[in-house]
Amino acid sequence: MSNQDITYLVVGTAGLITVVAWVMLVLVPAWGSYSRLWERAVATVMSIYVLAAFVTAGGGIGALFLWYFDRL
Helix, strand or coil, X not given: CCHHXXXXXXXXXXXXXXXXXXXXXXXXXXXXXXXXXXXXXXXXXXXXXHHHHHHHHHHHHHHHHHHCHHHC
């Protein structure tokens, strides 16, 4: 197994863990809080929005770390 394959494996595993954590910690409680289908759909869309915000924030923090890595 090459270093690139190991990197892909680690990134894929981290992505899978992230999606499972999002489903269990955000989507399931949001889905269970409402009884009407349209309310559940809106809660799902809003939870995807929250997921996108966290991914963007994490990507920004990672990009800042890489940009200033040589100065640390």
